[in-house]
Amino acid sequence: MSRYNLTLLTDLYELTMMQGYYENNTNETVVFDVFYRNNPSGGAYAIAAGLDQIIDYIKNLRFEAEDIEYLRSTGIFQESFLAYLADFSFSGDIYAIPEGTVVFPKEPLLKVIAPIMEAQLVETAILNIINHQSLIATKASRVVYAAGGGVMEFGLRRAQGPDAGTYGARAAVIAGCVGTSNVLAGKLFNIPIKGTHAHSWIMSFKTELEAFRNYARLYPDNCLLLVDTYDTLKSGVPHAIQVFTEMKEAGLPKPSVYGIRLDSGDLAYLSKKARKMLDAAGFTDAVISASSDLDEYLIESLRSQGAQITSWGVGTNLITSKDCPAFGGVYKLAAVQGPDGKFIPKIKVSENIEKVTDPGNKTIFRIYDKETGKIRGDLIALADETYDSQQSLIIFDPIATWKRTYLEGGSYTIRELLVPIFMGGQCVYTSPCVMDIQTYCQKELNTLWDESRRLANPQTVYVDLSRPLWELKNQLLDNIHNFKDKK
Ligand SMILES: Nc1ncnc2c1ncn2[C@@H]1O[C@H](COP(=O)(O)OP(=O)(O)OP(=O)(O)O)[C@@H](O)[C@H]1O
Ligand SMILES: O=P(O)(O)OC[C@H]1O[C@H](OP(=O)(O)OP(=O)(O)O)[C@H](O)[C@@H]1O
Ligand SMILES: O=C(O)c1cccnc1
Numbered sequence: 001m002s003r004y005n006l007t008l009l010t011d012l013y014e015l016t017m018m019q020g021y022y023e024n025n026t027n028e029t030v031v032f033d034v035f036y037r038n039n040p041s042g043g044a045y046a047i048a049a050g051l052d053q054i055i056d057y058i059k060n061l062r063f064e065a066e067d068i069e070y071l072r073s074t075g076i077f078q079e080s081f082l083a084y085l086a087d088f089s090f091s092g093d094i095y096a097i098p099e100g101t102v103v104f105p106k107e108p109l110l111k112v113i114a115p116i117m118e119a120q121l122v123e124t125a126i127l128n129i130i131n132h133q134s135l136i137a138t139k140a141s142r143v144v145y146a147a148g149g150g151v152m153e154f155g156l157r158r159a160q161g162p163d164a165g166t167y168g169a170r171a172a173v174i175a176g177c178v179g180t181s182n183v184l185a186g187k188l189f190n191i192p193i194k195g196t197h198a199h200s201w202i203m204s205f206k207t208e209l210e211a212f213r214n215y216a217r218l219y220p221d222n223c224l225l226l227v228d229t230y231d232t233l234k235s236g237v238p239h240a241i242q243v244f245t246e247m248k249e250a251g252l253p254k255p256s257v258y259g260i261r262l263d264s265g266d267l268a269y270l271s272k273k274a275r276k277m278l279d280a281a282g283f284t285d286a287v288i289s290a291s292s293d294l295d296e297y298l299i300e301s302l303r304s305q306g307a308q309i310t311s312w313g314v315g316t317n318l319i320t321s322k323d324c325p326a327f328g329g330v331y332k333l334a335a336v337q338g339p340d341g342k343f344i345p346k347i348k349v350s351e352n353i354e355k356v357t358d359p360g361n362k363t364i365f366r367i368y369d370k371e372t373g374k375i376r377g378d379l380i381a382l383a384d385e386t387y388d389s390q391q392s393l394i395i396f397d398p399i400a401t402w403k404r405t406y407l408e409g410g411s412y413t414i415r416e417l418l419v420p421i422f423m424g425g426q427c428v429y430t431s432p433c434v435m436d437i438q439t440y441c442q443k444e445l446n447t448l449w450d451e452s453r454r455l456a457n458p459q460t461v462y463v464d465l466s467r468p469l470w471e472l473k474n475q476l477l478d479n480i481h482n483f484k485d486k487k
Contacts, residue, residue, distance in 0.1 A: 005060050005062065005064060005067075006057050006060065006061075006125055007060070007061050007062060007063055007064075007067060008063075008067055008070070009057075009124065009125045009128065010121055010122075010123070010124040010125060011123075011124045012076075014120050014121050014123055014124055015071070015076075015077070015121070016076065017120050018081075018117045018120055018121055019076075019077055019078065019081045021116055021117045021120070022080075022081050022084055022117060023078070023081070026116070027115040027116055027117050028115070028116060028336055028337050029092075029113060029114065029115055029116070029336075029337040030113070030114070030115075030116045030119050030333060030335065030336050030337065031111060031112070031113050031333070031334045031335040031336075031343060031360075031361045032111070032112045032119050032123070032331050032332065032333055032334065033108035033110075033111055033331070033332055033334045033357075033358075033362065034108060034109050034110040034111070034112075034126060034127065034130060034329055034330070034331050035105070035106055035107055035108050035109060035329065035330060035332070036105055036106075036109070036131075036134075036327055036328050036329040036330065037105050037106065037328055037330070037354060037355075038105060038328060039104070039105060039138075040135055040138045040139065040321065040324040040327060041138070041139060041142060041296075041321070041323055041324045042455075042456070042457075042458075043138065043142060043455070043458060044104075044448075044452040044453070044458035044459060044460055044461055045102045045103065045104060045138070045448060045452060045453075045461065046102075046103050046104070046134055046137075046138040046327070047100065047101070047102060047103070047134060047137035047138050047140075047141050047171075047174065047175050047441060047444075048096075048097045048098070048099055048100070048101045048103045048109050048130070048134055048137075049099050049100070049130075049133035049134050049136070049137040049170075049171045049174050049175075050099070050129040050130045050132065050133030050134060050167070050171070051096050051098065051099045051110075051130075051421070051431065052099065052431040053129045053133070053167065054094075054096070054110070054125075054126055054129050054130065054421075055421065055422075055427055055429065055431060057122075057125050057126075057129065058090050058094065058122065058422060058427070059427060061088070061089065061090050061121075061122070062088060062089055063085040063086055063088055065086075067085075068082050068085060068086055071085070088118075089425060090114065090118055090122070090422070090425050091114065091115065091118060091424060091425040092112060092113055092114020092115065092118055092119060092422065092424075092425060093112075093113040093114065093420065093422055093423050093424065094110065094111070094112055094113075094114075094420075094421040094422040095110070095111045095113075095363075095418040095419060095420055095421060096109065096110040096111070096418065096419065096421050097109050097110070097364070097417045097418060097419075098419060098432075098437075098440070099174060099431070099432075099437050099441075100137075100174050100175075100437040100438070100440045100441030100444055101417065101440075101441075101444050102375075102444045102445060102447060102448060103134075103417075104378055104461050104463045105463065106358070106380065106463050107364045107378055107380055107417075107463055108334075108362055108363075108364065108380070108418065109130060109134075109329070110126065110130065110421075111334075111361075111362070111418060112126070113361070116336075123331040126331065127329050127330070127331055129167075130327070130329050131326065131327040131328070131329045132164065132167060132168070132171075132327070133167055133168075133170065133171040133174075134171070134327050134329065135171075135321050135324070135325075135326065135327040136167075136168040136171035136172055136175075136318070136319065136321055137171040137172070137174050137175040137441075138175070138321075138327075139175075139317075139318055139321040139324070140153070140171065140172035140173075140174075140175035140176065140177055140318055141175035141176060141441070141445060142296040142455060143177075143294075143295065143296045143299065143312075143314050143317075143318050144175060144176035144177060145296065145445075145453060145455075146296035146297070146299040146300040146303070146455065147296075147299045147303075147312045148303070149176070149178070150178060150310050150311045150312055151176070151177045151178060151312045151314055151318075152177065152178060152179055152180065152181065152194045152195075152289075152311070152312065152313045152314070153168075153169050153172040153173065153177045153179070153180040153181065153182070153314065153315075153318060153319065154180075154181045154291060154313040154314060154315040155168065155169075155172075155314070155315035155316055155318055155319025155320070156169070156180075156181060156182045156315075156319070157315070158315055158316040158319060158320065159319040159320065160320060162184075164319065164320075165182055165185075165319060166182060166184055166185045166188065167185075168318075168319045169182040169185035169189075169191070169319075170185055170188075170189045170191065170434060172318060172319070173185075173189070173191045173192075173434055173435075173438055174434060174437045174438055174441055175438075175441055176438060176441065176442060176445075177314075177318075178192065178194065179191065179192035179193055179194035180192075180193060180194065181193065181194060181195045181313075189434045190433060190434065190435070191434050191435065196224040196225075196226055196261045196289070196313075197215060197224075197225075197226055198226070199226060199228075199229050199263075201215065201226070202226060202229040202230075203229065208229060208230055208235055208236065208239050209239045209242065209243070212225050212239050212240060212242075212243045213243055213246070216243050216244075216246075216247055220247060220252050220253075220255060221253075221255045221256050221257075222255065222256060222257050222258075223247075223255050223257070223258040223259075224257065224258065224259050224260065224261050224287065224289055224311075225239075225240045225243065225259075225260050225261070226260075226261045226263060227239075227240055227260045227261065227262065227274070228262055228263050228264045228265060228270075232262065232264075232265055232270050232274070233270065233273055233274070233277070236260070237260060237273075237274045237277050237278070238277070240259075240260050241277065241278065241281045241283065244258060244281070244283055244286065245281065257287060258283075258286055258287065259278075259283075259286040259287030259288055259289060259311075260274060260278075260286065260287075260288055260289065261289040261290065261291065261313070262274070262288065262289070262290045262291075262292075262309075263290070263291050263292050264292055267290045267292070267302055267307060267309065268302050268305040268306070268307040271288050271290065271302075271307045271308040271309045272306065272307065272308050274288055274308070275288060275308035287310060287311050288308050288309050288310065288311070289309065289310075289311035289312065289313060290302075290307075290309045290311070290312060290313070291312070291313030291314070291315070293316065293317065294312060294313075294314045294317065295314070295317035295318070295322070295323070296455055297455065299312060299314075300455060332348060332357045333346050333348075334346060334357065334358065334359055334360055334361065334362065335359065335360050335361050343360065343361045345359035345360035345361075345472055345476060346359055347359040347473065347476045347477065347480070349477065349480055353399065356473075356477070358380055358465065358469065358473060359469075359472055359473055359476055360382050360383075360469065360472055361382065361383045362380055362381060362382055362383055362469065363380075363381055363382075363383045363385070363416055363417075363418050364378055364379070364380055364381070364416070364417040364418055365378065365379040365381055365385075365387055365414050365415065365416055365417070365466075366378050366379075366414065366415050366416075366417055367379060367393070367395070367407065367412050367413070367414050368412060368413045368414070368415070368447065369411070369412060370389075370410070370411055370412055370413050371411075373446070373447060374447055374448070374449050375447050375448060375449070375452075375461055376395075376405065376407065376412060376462075377395050377405065377461065377462035377463065377464055378417075378461070378462070378463045378464070379395060379464055379465070379466050380463065380464070380465050380466065380469060381465075381466035381468070381469055382466065382468050382469050382472070385466055385468060385469075387414050389409070389410070389412055389413050389414045390409045390410055391409045392406065392407060392408055392409040393406075393407045393409075393412070394406050394407070395407065395462065395464045396464055396470075397462070397464060398464055398465040398470055398473075405462070448461070
């Protein structure tokens, strides 16, 4: 997707810090990690999304003459720094977890290794993109899980602006929605567009029957009729049946999709009644679709009541992730390259143990049970560590270290999650198309145990530190405390 230049999509402080580094003549290479601390909506996982837009952003990162002019007009920046910006391009490395991957708190979803001026500039846009799309993908995966499939994303009108509606639709399809009502998203990302019709269509005709007949004449192959404008069971469903009967009698080919949409009332009750009426008329394959302020909990409840709904239009609650409006991804410095080229690990200490960062240039290994393919745990490790799944391995909780799991050599498989995206400023990664990411995401979700997928109180997936990383972290914490003690 070609996009306008987002180079100024950054917080002012990134630019003022950048100018500070420029003035001080410091531009050492650093490592920054993107990670999040808590799973959205009380779940046990998130879905990584947004990488393709980050790639686009980095590729197009340059200060145009008008950007420089604007920055000059603020009076904050020196001419020498503006001249540096005019020549700026990204020269660093980026590693990331591919889109559609199931991810967990604390693990680096993306890692930037670049001169500090570059690494600092890109913080805001990277977080903005990952935080939004990962949030919506995670929410959508919950909705799709509850529905068992057949979810159409209908939220554009209630999204927080055009970008949220469009990239949100992309994220929703990655996570398993069968399509979106957003036509621009369909065009930009080559994803299926779906839709029925509104109450206004029915109301614009003299009668409901006339409105249905007209719609069926125009769209005989994809004909979902909205049946709740006047009276769902006494008018809408009987009229829909009448029109389907007329289509059949006219000898029209069987539609690819036909049926009804319920948009109000007791969806459980109405769908069961409507199913009986459609079946009795011989339309056993007619689809019953439902919409109206749905979310994963309502859908789960409807299904547990035996609602006869197999197609779901979900808007507001999905596209805004209404119960959890922010993803909370952060960007933290993990290492600074010393004069000898080696990375010096950095740690941020906090009163709150959860907020102490993991130091060093790191990677992530995912450990799967060999027999079932399910995730046993993730291991955040130093980037130069290697593992051999034929060797036995003990993984342990980095805080409650007595909680440990012994993995017998040969009983597990292991995969490194971070892959190179940019090397020396050049993109070395080709993003799959959205529908391929969707297929991959489905496989990813299947690596979670059912206990970690359920909506309420799911089982946490272990994210542990490798022994070398754990030792490094403790050593740095000790050093800091020794220093404090001596003061
Ligand atoms: N982070 C971890 N890494 C590896 N193994 C762990 C981890 N946490 C727990 N275990 C192991 O998993 C098993 C279950 O432990 P336990 O019941 O304490 O799990 P838990 O997830 O900590 O439970 P809780 O839900 O109370 O937090 C034990 O064998 C324990 O040693
Ligand atoms: O309810 P959502 O999950 O957001 O799904 C999308 C809603 O948008 C449409 O309604 P419309 O905008 O016409 O308003 P309505 O709520 O009055 O039907 C549609 O009929 C759904 O009800
Ligand atoms: O096509 C539909 O039925 C639709 C699209 C957007 C919002 N509500 C419904």
